[in-house]
Amino acid sequence: MSKADRSHVALYVPALVGLGFLVLPVVGLLAKTPWRELPALLAAGDSWTALRLSLETATLATGVSLVLGVPLAWLLARTRVPARRLVRALVTVPLVLPPVVAGIALLLVLGRQGLVGGWLDREFGVTLPFTTPGVVVAESFVALPYLVVSVESALRLADPQLEEAAATCGANQWQIFRWVTLPIVAPGVAAGAALAWARALGEFGATITFAGNFPGTTQTMPLAVYLQLEQDPQAAIALSLVLLVVSIAVLAALRDRWWTGVR
Template sequence: MTPRRAVPAPPGADAPAAPGAGRARRGGRGTVPLPLLLPALAGLAFLVLPLLALLVRAPWRSMPGLLTGPEVWQALRLSLVCATAATAVSLVVGVPVAWLLARVDFPGRGLVRALVTLPLVLPPVVGGVALLMALGRNGVVGRWLDSWFGLTLPFTTAGVVLAEAFVAMPFLVISVEGTLRAADPRYEEAAQTLGASRFTAFRRVTLPLVAPGIAAGAVLAWARALGEFGATITFAGNFPGRTQTMPLAVYLALQNDPEAAIALSLVLLAVSVAVLAGLRDRWMGTS
């Protein structure tokens, strides 16, 4: 009878744990080298101290009176309306752009993606100047809009919406494209094999799958549009009741009434914190 040969175990499969290995793993998270701890604390202080200073210097007693003025509510209402409209524009054109970048392989796709995300790093003032050169009364496209349709976009509320959409849409595109790449395309292919057109598969199958990514991108785009300043003041100006949004009102109040500027800044800070709190499960760890 031939003896059976022992099958060697994988390396380290039954190897005893080294003494103190468990303690090292458990204690590794609590041990921070001093050369890393000091810059980390300095970085946290640099980011948190200005926000704390804003809270400390806030005129809490006069806050209700500062925030109930007609100019404040006018700027707040305009900001909310324009940011919502800019988000709607971003959804209508941004989701198809994200689908194109995620699902279609075409020459120059990397260049198109770079151009789409360029407003993320482009100075907002430069974006406003570019919008003027394109859509201004003497712009490349704006002159035809003015002569054919009598449509003037700069220094109007519609100009505010366009300026905010220009800087906010890349946030939506990046979020939706990432979600589309993570979604399994075989669901779309299965729908097409059952007779659905590609658009029907996108509408009935893909959109429900990527709805959380679209919602997160829309919230980010809305928050970015709400805080837009440079492109708005360059392309749309600063006219109370027509183009003066909250960031522009903060800038104007800082020159004449610093306490009002702090109060308005706290409103925008509260909105930003609310957005981050709503997206914490998607963009930040909860542990």
């Protein structure tokens, strides 16, 4: 065996181990799924209600992330905002913050006695914790950084000369952003939205801490899986399979936009 072949083996072995580490849990889930009892397990309880709530809240959270995250990414990538490094670090904090801590932080700010939540409750009668909008808030908090990081990376890779050419032709900042910048970074936006949606769909810690686990109101699929794991492990496996199928379907639908140029 040549030296080059040995170096390839040194890369193949950990690569295959890593592949197995990622794939085997999915294989184990499929192998342990009670296929015969699957329809009955999925029909029982509030499974479909939890799935519907998960899809709705994850989609709304992704919408919030798009509305707030794309301008924020543009601010970080295209302007000389003061203390930009500090701002970027603060934006990415939810990526490394334990989800339960994120939920507690949201309670301290948006709870009825929180810094902002108390004012919302007194002035407008708006209460977010332990409500469906509270689920959207928790999911948006943990999902937003994924979109910001993805879009900012796409903006930094985009050629700024196209924007400069549009400005030379008389386009204002909004027109440049709408007709030049957004089409250029569209694949990055799609990738960020997919990541944000998947993160929101799978969120557990911040949701259960800030919004609770009330069937039909705040019980999303991850919370339902956790509850069933203690009461009926077979039902938990069935619900986990549903989440797996939904996630794979989303990735397959976005493949052409997400992995453009990847073969």
